[in-house]
Amino acid sequence: MHEWALAEAVIASAAETARQQKMSVVEEIVLNIGELQSIDAEMFASLVKNQLTQAEPLLQDAEVRVVRGEAAFECQACKKEFSEQDAKVSEEEREAIHFVPEMAHVYMRCPACGSPDFSIVRGRGVFIQEITGQP
């Protein structure tokens, strides 16, 4: 599953951030999983936890907590704000969006005016929301 690659990115990024913030040990990594990418949040948290066991020592005992981020869009043409549910997509289209969330612009339309020219305001994909630890 391609989520493995994103989990690896989370580990690498968390290590970079911890070093920048001069942490000696990371206690918790909070992940924000955006709705648009349709990643199973619990499964992704497990992937990250499994990879943490192989990570460098300052990360190995970190807890992983997941926050789900609701997706929201704003039409550039008519300024309507809408949700993922408002813009109906098929399962096949959802899979393309799963791999590359910007494919939303290919398959989704503003429910008010039909424009594909919208911005993804929030809930795009995987982010590290917070890292806490000890100096």
Place this chain on the structure above:
Amino acid sequence: MIDPRSSVIEKRLAGVKRIVAVTGWKGGIGKSSIASVLALLLAHKGHRAALLDLDFTGASDHIILGINDAHYTEETGLNPPLAHGITFMSMSFFSQGRAVPLRGSDVSQAALELLAVTQWGEQDFLVVDMPPGIGDASLDMVRWIKRAELLAVTTPAVLSVETLKRSLALFERLNVPLLGIIENLSTAAHSPFVSHAKFLGSIQRDPSLEAATGHPEQILRTRFAEELGKVAAVFD
């Protein structure tokens, strides 16, 4: 919020010996043809060659090379398919032949996603068909793909030449190494860049390339491929 994806790009490209970013900063100059046929020539010479089409809004490398049925597989990331000897990744795999209406920042985001999850494996060359222009996406690409060497494409047209001059100066300031300059669609004997230290050569306009589009074996027999092959000797 921290976007973790750029942290893993170098690791994804660790098995790639050389990264050639084919760019030209002007539309209609044959950038995608150069990138696609260069990858084809490198593969034909026995190199492990990969091609990444980052020209998302006008993706055409799959059309040039006739890559119709290949598809990525999913393991610890996305494994690009091998097509005509080229390991190939493109947004065309996800857009199902539809237009891809992305603003500049969205192009960057989509490219970052592909760079973060594509498992290239061991490659001698990765040819990157760069986003057109010098906007967000081009600037982000040279920031994220740190080992990229620019292969700049121009034509004899004054607008193309002037754009290239300005763009080369910009990318020099960004410390992006220039591999060379190719003049495509050449009609004159002397390119304005012929005295440039990195000028690699000219490729004549070749009408047979259009007929060969989608047929790699035919492409390899065109004058375009023959002349690009001479220019590409720089890779040997």
